[in-house]
Amino acid sequence: MKEPITLGDVLSARKTISGHVIHTPLRPSASLTDRIGSPVWLKCEQHQYTGSFKLRGAANAVLKLSPEQKQKGVVGVSTGNYGRALAYAARNAGVRAVICMSELVPKNKVDGIRAQGAEICISGTSQDEAQKEVDRLVAEQGMTMLPPFDHADIIAGQGTLGLEVLEQLPEANTLLVPLSGGGLLAGVALTAKSINPAIRVVGISMERGCAMITSLQEGKPTxxxxxPTLADSLGGGIGENNQYTFDMCADLADDFVLVNEAQIADGIRAAYHDDQQVIEGSGAVGIAALRAGLIDNPGTTVVLTTGCNIDMSLHKRIIGGEDVDLMAE
Incomplete structure (x- = not known):
């Protein structure tokens, strides 16, 4: 039986990754505050090394490997941001890394991972298909699989983001957390509720293919x-044999909200024009939900803006007001 993840694990992770990650800024958003009538702050994790929060979990997991595991290398599946983070963490630790991705991962994210020195494997049209190549490398070469979310060290590393938020703004009432496989939501919710049980944690995802919310509705991993979605980093399944994040999201999250493509584009646009931030679709879903009026009585709110790794030509089209629909392209 798996051991539960605790606040102690998160505190340990913070010590492990100290010096390997940035303590990112918490910035007030005047435009969102005016819009909803309550204070809104942006936790700017897009300023993290590699451009997303994923480095926290990846660094914690890589640094905790045994010497033998480091010698044989690490392999993982990714929709882009985790692969970049794992490649960066592995390179800094002198560890070989292979990143497996589906054909849906945008070229700019594939190029970003390759630039970090990782080996690239493109396989199939879903994360589950890419996972088959990961399994092969584990079986044939003895590499260590470090999954993007469903791993105790990954979750504990992501939980350090929750520690920072509550140290920066102890009076926060609501945290808006992008939701994909649930590693970030699980880690942040565990940490935040361990410190302040009354805090509200809301998972935000896209209408086009959110596996976690569908799975929670079905009562099992589905x-x-x-x-194709502007929130491409939130794509992918949660794994049929999910060990941690399914149960943790079910137990710890207070609510879940879905946003559509037009709302995501609006969030990207508003982040740029109102807050001077370049944020990718997956990182803008919290802004999108607030602007669409989908969060009831939010109070003092922290929006986790989790990544900036958007194709800049796409970003230019969106902030210019174009009605971008990736399904039609």
Whole structure:
């Protein structure tokens, strides 16, 4: 039986990754505050090394490997940001890394991972198909699989983001957390509620293929079709044999909200024009939900803006007001 993850694990992770990650800023958003009538702050994790929060979990997991595991290398599946983070953490530790991705991962994210020195494997049209190549490398070469979310060290590393938020703003009432496989939501909710049980944690995802919310509605891990979306980093399944994040999201999250593509584009646009931030679709879903009026009585709110790794030509089209629909392209 798996050991539960605790606040102590998160505190340990913070010590492990100290010096390997940035303590990211918490910035007030005047435009969102005016819009909803309550204080809104942006936790700017897009300023993290590698451009997303994923480095926290990846660094914690890589640094905790045994010497033998480091010698044989690490392998993982990714929709882009985790692969970049794992490649960065592995390179800094002198460890070989192979990142497996589906054909749906945008080229800019594949190029970003390759630039960090990782070996790239493109396989199939879903994260689940890419996972088969990961399994092969584990079986044939003895590499260590470090999954993007469903791993105790990954979750504990992501939980350090929750520690920072509550140290920076202890009076926070609501945290808006992008939701994919649930590693970030699980870690942040565990940490925040361990410190302040009254805090509200809301998972935000996209309408086009959110596997976690579908799985929670079905009562078990459930496969969903991956579709093109502006929130591409939130794509992928949660794994049929999910060990941690399914139960933790079910137990710890207070609510879940879905946003559509137009709302995500609006969030990207508002982040740029109102807050001077370049944020990718997956990192803008909290802004999108607030602007669409989907969060009831939020109070003092922290929006986790989790990544900036958007194709800049796409970003230019969106902030210019174009009605971008990736399904039609």
């Amino acid at each position: 496969a969903v079709k991956e579709l």
